[in-house]
Amino acid sequence: DAKTTQPTSMDCAEGRAANLPCNHSTISGNEYVYWYRQIHSQGPQYIIHGLKNNETNEMASLIITEDRKSSTLILPHATLRDTAVYYCIVRAGNTGFQKLVFGTGTRLLVSP
């Protein structure tokens, strides 16, 4: 699976949009971009994933560049409960089983 690069940490004010970048310049054509987050002392939580089109769900939006070498996770109105470590993971979507290779992630701190 391709490696990803994320900033170590980011700060965001409560109520503002949090934009978390991820570089995956070696991504292959059949690899998807997945985002998970881990709140302290809990298991990771799935957020969103995409292949090449932008995606949106009730939690977040995922913007993938046209060349697919980078993406941005957007939390439109960050709350204090969004404070967590966010992991960007690239993996092949056509493999059957969900082995995930976690990088160091971005530690997002949402402040009042």
Place this chain on the structure above:
Amino acid sequence: GAVVSQHPSRVICKSGTSVKIECRSLDFQATTMFWYRQFPKQSLMLMATSNEGSKATYEQGVEKDKFLINHASLTLSTLTVTSAHPEDSSFYICSGGGRNTEAFFGQGTRLTVV
């Protein structure tokens, strides 16, 4: 989304004893589940792949005789830390998911060996 239930959430054991951690898929059948370990301020590291009805596959550097994995049914995988030592103290997390779907994670087990 699918639910993965992991128990216990916390356990303290004496050095030299064994500890069993359970991971259950509550609303889906998991032919494969994964076990991760996470040390403080570090990322999740994959330990092994648990396969229903067959032997687990361990990542390089993970001792299979120390971390025993059993996946006897489509809804239950167990990880037993045998002869635990303080250096085994960590946060253990399991995950599962259907084919080509996102992975779902258990709540994690905080193991402290004293």
